[in-house]
Amino acid sequence: MIKKSISNCILFVVTVCLSAPVFAKDVSAKVMSYSCNTCHSSDRPLTRPDRMILKGQDANKLEKSLLDFKYDKRFSSIMGRISKGFTDTELKKLALYFSQLKGDD
Numbered sequence: 413m414i415k416k417s418i419s420n421c422i423l424f425v426v427t428v429c430l431s432a433p434v435f436a437k438d439v440s441a442k443v444m445s446y447s448c449n450t451c452h453s454s455d456r457p458l459t460r461p462d463r464m465i466l467k468g469q470d471a472n473k474l475e476k477s478l479l480d481f482k483y484d485k486r487f488s489s490i491m492g493r494i495s496k497g498f499t500d501t502e503l504k505k506l507a508l509y510f511s512q513l514k515g516d517d
């Protein structure tokens with residue numbers, strides 16, 4: 413019984429270690445981006461298309477916009493509240509993620 417528990421424990425640790433790459437940067441940015449796509453989807457943005465398509469935009473520009481929203485340096489109706497829900501590092505990852513999307517991504 414104890415032997416079985418120990419081997420299950422070892423199996424669990426090995427599984428977690430092997431699955432670590434699944435939690436790499438891009439995946440978490442991708443998961444976070446799901447909460448943006450309702451409004452920022454490139455095929456049917458909810459408001460001004462020129463501002464709402466994030467795909468392929470410059471990463472630094474996106475990051476600056478998000479930080480400006482978060483720290484109330486730029487007026488927003490909704491983005492101030494949304495960006496306050498993320499750490500600065502997460503906003504950087506999101507900016508990088510959206511900047512790297514192209515075509516049908």
Ligand code: HEC
Binds near residue numbers: 449474492
């Ligand atoms: C409820 C709809 C909504 C959601 C969800 C949303 N946004 Fe926005 N976003 C807006 C609106 C509206 C604006 C224009 C600024 C404002 O009034 O808040 C905007 C503006 C922006 C801009 C500035 C774009 C530019 O070119 O000026 C960025 C960058 C941005 N959003 C990123 C994001 C990210 C990243 C997420 C997900 C974490 C997200 N948004 C989620 C509605 C949304």
